[in-house]
Amino acid sequence: MVNYPNGTRKNWNAAASGAGGRGMNLEKDINQTNQYYLNCDTAVIHKKPTPVTIVKVDYPSRSAAKITEAYFKVPSTTDYNGIYRGRYIDFEAKECSLKTSFPLKSIHLHQIKHLEACMRHGAVAFLIIRFTHLDETYLIPADRIVSFWYHHDRSSIPHSWFIENGYRVEGNYIKPVDYLKVVDRIYFEKGGSTSDGEY
Amino acid sequence: MVNYPNGTRKNWNAAASGAGGRGMNLEKDINQTNQYYLNCDTAVIHKKPTPVTIVKVDYPSRSAAKITEAYFKVPSTTDYNGIYRGRYIDFEAKECSLKTSFPLKSIHLHQIKHLEACMRHGAVAFLIIRFTHLDETYLIPADRIVSFWYHHDRSSIPHSWFIENGYRVEGNYIKPVDYLKVVDRIYFEKGGSTSDGEY
Numbered sequence: 001m002v003n004y005p006n007g008t009r010k011n012w013n014a015a016a017s018g019a020g021g022r023g024m025n026l027e028k029d030i031n032q033t034n035q036y037y038l039n040c041d042t043a044v045i046h047k048k049p050t051p052v053t054i055v056k057v058d059y060p061s062r063s064a065a066k067i068t069e070a071y072f073k074v075p076s077t078t079d080y081n082g083i084y085r086g087r088y089i090d091f092e093a094k095e096c097s098l099k100t101s102f103p104l105k106s107i108h109l110h111q112i113k114h115l116e117a118c119m120r121h122g123a124v125a126f127l128i129i130r131f132t133h134l135d136e137t138y139l140i141p142a143d144r145i146v147s148f149w150y151h152h153d154r155s156s157i158p159h160s161w162f163i164e165n166g167y168r169v170e171g172n173y174i175k176p177v178d179y180l181k182v183v184d185r186i187y188f189e190k191g192g193s194t195s196d197g198e199y
Numbered sequence: 200m201v202n203y204p205n206g207t208r209k210n211w212n213a214a215a216s217g218a219g220g221r222g223m224n225l226e227k228d229i230n231q232t233n234q235y236y237l238n239c240d241t242a243v244i245h246k247k248p249t250p251v252t253i254v255k256v257d258y259p260s261r262s263a264a265k266i267t268e269a270y271f272k273v274p275s276t277t278d279y280n281g282i283y284r285g286r287y288i289d290f291e292a293k294e295c296s297l298k299t300s301f302p303l304k305s306i307h308l309h310q311i312k313h314l315e316a317c318m319r320h321g322a323v324a325f326l327i328i329r330f331t332h333l334d335e336t337y338l339i340p341a342d343r344i345v346s347f348w349y350h351h352d353r354s355s356i357p358h359s360w361f362i363e364n365g366y367r368v369e370g371n372y373i374k375p376v377d378y379l380k381v382v383d384r385i386y387f388e389k390g391g392s393t394s395d396g397e398y
Binding site: 038041043044046048049050051052054064065066067068069070071072073076077081082083084085086087088089090114117118120121122123 | 317
């Protein structure tokens with residue numbers, strides 16, 4: 001590692017992994033991967049826009065409408081959905097800055113309910129969790145998270161649970177989070193080890 | 200009809216069917232219908248949030264983050280998607296204030312491309328068009344709109360085309376736009392008259 005004399009590196013680190021930037025890298029990586037899937041006509045999966053309540057809009061002459069007052073809304077569903085190999089895909093993605101566990105409060109109850117409803121209707125539903133400090137990304141079938149949610153009286157899920165119940169998602173610089181490779185394996189190949197379809 | 204002495208009725212009309220309110224009634228009706236489908240566990244279909252580019256956010260003490268500068272983005276996909284009877288559902292809804300034709304400029308090229316991509320991957324994809332002054336709502340399978348888009352050198356689709364190629368969507372006060380009834384008929388019943396699956 002080289003210490004940059006002008007401190008550039010430190011700033012770059014702060015921007016990339018500080019509290020402000022954290023949580024955005026997984027999203028950026030998934031968006032890039034989805035764009036790759038879209039370009040290759042592999043799947044049509046998009047992130048939903050951030051839900052906001054718009055209160056005030058200005059219409060300055062000769063320019064675009066400008067929203068001058070709006071508030072973030074709590075999302076009622078998950079962030080990503082779309083279609084792959086004829087199946088409806090639905091998932092939520094979360095980054096976790098802790099090394100030993102994932103706090104369950106990161107996921108809202110209505111998101112759990114939404115994933116359950118999707119599964120009842122035949123969706124491929126899951127979570128993507130990244131442990132940022134370990135640089136490990138897992139795909140967890142929704143039925144397992146839902147089951148944990150209802151059967152454990154804990155406020156967080158230990159990291160070891162992800163090793164046992166999740167599937168590591170690998171990637172490269174073109175598709176940083178190649179989650180469909182995992183989806184292929186566990187939802188489309190015979191003998192896949194999730195309880196898909198039996199929920 | 201009673202003319203309200205204080206002019207209330209006139210104002211109410213302006214709000215409900217004037218340029219500002221127009222375009223919102225179909226959305227409201229579809230949202231209410233989707234909520235009914237969700238409550239009855241018939242389907243999980245949501246409207247995506249309006250996409251905005253957030254430029255500036257204030258964090259006033261002791262209150263929620265306030266967005267003070269944001270702009271509307273052109274949507275890159277359609278407005279509604281979800282899952283029904285194991286199939287991925289994707290559609291766009293548009294109100295039309297003309298009586299004789301629907302202007303094609305209401306639909307963006309990238310929305311047509313998006314519907315095409317969804318169809319290639321096995322989606323149930325369609326448009327819902329309401330002629331507000333005629334109080335007629337039609338479901339049009341996406342393949343027909345796409346075909347019209349590529350094969351006609353017109354800037355609008357005549358109303359008569361919708362009678363021939365669309366399916367009237369009825370409703371009631373509980374589910375104002377009961378489009379899944381039409382989806383059942385044309386995508387799930389044998390002998391359905393759309394080219395579903397043959398696109």
